[in-house]
Amino acid sequence: MLFRTTVLAAFALVALIIVPARADQIVIRFSHVVGTNTPKGIGANLFKEKVEQRLAGKVRVEVYPRSQRFTDDQVLLALLFGDAEMAAPSLAKFRSYNKSLQVFDLPFLFKDLDAVHTFQASKTGRALLDSMAPRGIKGLAYWDNGPRVMSANRPLRVPGDAKGLIFRIEPSAVFQEQYARLGVVAIPMPFKRVTDAVREGLVKGQENAWSNIYSRRLHKFQRHFTEAGHSFLGYMVVTSTAFWQGLPTDIRIELEAILAEVTAEVNRLAGEKAESDRRKVAAAEGVEILRLGDAEREAWRQRLVPVWKKFETEIGADVIKAAQAAGAGR
Numbered sequence: 001m002l003f004r005t006t007v008l009a010a011f012a013l014v015a016l017i018i019v020p021a022r023a024d025q026i027v028i029r030f031s032h033v034v035g036t037n038t039p040k041g042i043g044a045n046l047f048k049e050k051v052e053q054r055l056a057g058k059v060r061v062e063v064y065p066r067s068q069r070f071t072d073d074q075v076l077l078a079l080l081f082g083d084a085e086m087a088a089p090s091l092a093k094f095r096s097y098n099k100s101l102q103v104f105d106l107p108f109l110f111k112d113l114d115a116v117h118t119f120q121a122s123k124t125g126r127a128l129l130d131s132m133a134p135r136g137i138k139g140l141a142y143w144d145n146g147p148r149v150m151s152a153n154r155p156l157r158v159p160g161d162a163k164g165l166i167f168r169i170e171p172s173a174v175f176q177e178q179y180a181r182l183g184v185v186a187i188p189m190p191f192k193r194v195t196d197a198v199r200e201g202l203v204k205g206q207e208n209a210w211s212n213i214y215s216r217r218l219h220k221f222q223r224h225f226t227e228a229g230h231s232f233l234g235y236m237v238v239t240s241t242a243f244w245q246g247l248p249t250d251i252r253i254e255l256e257a258i259l260a261e262v263t264a265e266v267n268r269l270a271g272e273k274a275e276s277d278r279r280k281v282a283a284a285e286g287v288e289i290l291r292l293g294d295a296e297r298e299a300w301r302q303r304l305v306p307v308w309k310k311f312e313t314e315i316g317a318d319v320i321k322a323a324q325a326a327g328a329g330r
Contacts (some may be wrong), residue, residue, distance in 0.1 A: 026059045026251065028085040031075050033067045033191045035215040039145055039273055040088050040235055041065050043266035050258045058251060067192040073171060079240040080136050088143055088235040092172040097132040099314040103323055105174035106311065107230045107304040113144065113271070115327030116232050124322035129236070138244045140256075141237040141263045145209040146274030148231040151222040152205035157290055159303040168194055168206040177307050198222055209233040211270070214277035225281070225289045228300045237263075 028051070030044050048061035064070075070078050072089040076097070079087060091104040103109070110116045119125045120142045129139030156162050163183035169175040171188035179186040184205070189197060191212070197203045198221045206218070212233075213219055237259065244252065282289050292300070312320060 025057065026247070028059060028061045029064065029069075029083075030061055030086040030088075031064045031068075031070045031078065031084045032088050033072050034065065034212060036065050038211040038215050039266050039270040040143060042269060043143060043262050044088070046265060047258065047262045050262065051255065054258065055251065055254060059255070067190070071190040071192060073190060076137060076238070079238065079243075082240070082243070085243050086140075086237065086239050088237045090170055091142075091234050091236055092170040092175065094132065094137075094236065095173060097135045097137055098128070100131060100316050100319050101128055101236075102172070102174050102311055103128075103315050103319050104234060105172050105231070106308050106315075106320070106323075107174075107178050108301045109308070109320070109323055110232060111327055112229075113147075113232060115323075116144075116234065117267075119323045119326035122322060122326055124319055125326075128319075132238075133241050136241050138239050138241045139236050140239060140244075141259050143235040143237060143263060144267045144270035145211060145233040145235065146270050147227065147229060148207045148209060148233050149213065150205060150207045150226045150228065151213065151218060152224050152226075153222055154204075155224045155288060155290060156205075156226040157292070157296060158299055162205065165204045166202070168197055168203040174307060174311055177310055178304055181303055181307065194218065195221075207231070209274065210277040210281065211273045214280055219281045219284050219287055223286045223288060225287070227289065227291045228297060229292075230300060230304065 030047065032040055032044055034040050036042070036045060044063045044065070048063050051059050051061050064084075070084060070087075072087075072093045075084055075087040075089060076093070078084040091101060094101040104116075110119070125142075129142075132139060150156055150162075152162070152165060154161065159182055162179075164185075166185045166187060167179055168189045169179060169186045170191075176186050176188070187203060189203075194206060194208070195216045195218060198206060198218055205222070208216075208218065213225075219225075247255070278289070281287055308320060
């Protein structure tokens with residue numbers, strides 16, 4: 001009898017602690033793969049904060065960073081199956097849903113971040129947000145992280161310096177071709193595995209934004225960094241079309257307004273973080289950062305720009321031309 005009473009009391013205590021969501025409350029599970037102190041991580045938490053202030057009692061946001069629930073390769077299916085409501089994968093992750101989005105992977109296409117923003121805000125860039133709707137994915141916004149930087153266990157000043165290295169890359173046909181042209185063995189790998197792979201010497205190089213390099217302490221294990229200006233790391237905030245269309249109109253309009261505010265803040269912060277985290281990495285003992293001169297950068301361009309032609313049919317010549325018109329690097 002005492003045992004039964006104790007068990008019932010325990011269940012009663014749990015019931016008091018675990019309060020289920022209200023039946024009429026909308027829950028948005030936001031899954032991402034990076035640290036909470038990166039632009040994307042800060043953006044996800046800011047979105048949660050603003051939503052729960054302005055839609056208090058109506059919408060609750062749960063943020064799951066550092067691949068706690070899904071990797072970027074898993075999360076798109078999770079959206080479709082209703083196991084998550086929002087995510088912000090790297091733009092390199094959307095090839096299976098629309099090959100035109102590979103335009104963001106092309107090396108040396110955009111001369112600077114302003115050119116990226118101009119293209120994203122253009123008619124073509126906005127259309128790409130909606131281009132996955134037939135596959136059940138709704139693009140909501142573009143978020144920045146910053147320029148991609150190459151790191152390796154030896155200096156990479158000219159393209160030939162990379163030959164023979166094993167590189168971790170994001171799963172991307174464009175990146176695979178890009179590094180093949182450098183004589184590199186490219187291994188697609190989830191972001192959460194990168195630090196272990198670098199630390200254990202399974203890969204000898206990788207590329208990433210400064211905020212990801214610093215937050216994952218990659219500079220502790222690879223000391224040589226090359227700023228070639230060849231690519232930018234960006235994200236698309238996405239949801240499922242079914243979830244977004246199923247929201248009450250007033251809730252959806254307010255979420256769109258909040259997301260626009262958060263996007264502006266994320267993109268402002270991304271620029272600041274790129275500079276501040278670069279300085280922190282540069283200050284670490286033994287680190288060398290190579291900022292290439294014009295002639296050196298041109299050597300990389302000449303080696304990698306032919307990748308554009310290989311993917312022109314998949315991406316669409318009109319999409320590539322629109323990117324060039326926005327301020328491309330050619």
